[in-house]
Amino acid sequence: QVQLVESGGGLVQAGGSLRLSCAASGRTFSNYAMGWFRQAPGKEREFVAFIRWSTGYYADSVKGRFAISRDNAKNTVYLQMHSLKPEDTAVYYCAAAGKITTPDNLNAYTYWGQGTQVTVSS
Secondary structure (H helix, E strand, C coil), X not given: CCEEEEECCEEEECCCCEEEEXXXXXXXXXXXXXXXXXXXXXXXXXXXXXXXXXXXXXXXXXXXXXXXXXXXXXXXXXXXXCCCCHHHCEEEEEEEECCCCCCCCHHHCCEECCCEEEEEEC
């Protein structure tokens, strides 16, 4: 069992930055691939970013603006977000998977956090 707790969300103006954190507890964090997803009101949950070792993979909509990283010593994965746009407004979730072949598929992940709200004002 892995418990995930997101933090760092908030209200920011367009063009601003936020850093989300996801703290993991339970099993060996380094064994897990980690992903970030988001869900806007009335929309389906969508893939944002993924990291297994040190290389991040991104949805086209955030590529060049967001950066995912992990600190295995702190059992934490981060999502640094720059140049935020109103369309980035959503609840952001982190997720963990033991083995993964389709990192952009939410069904590939076993564990989920409760989410943190990010609101970008125009």
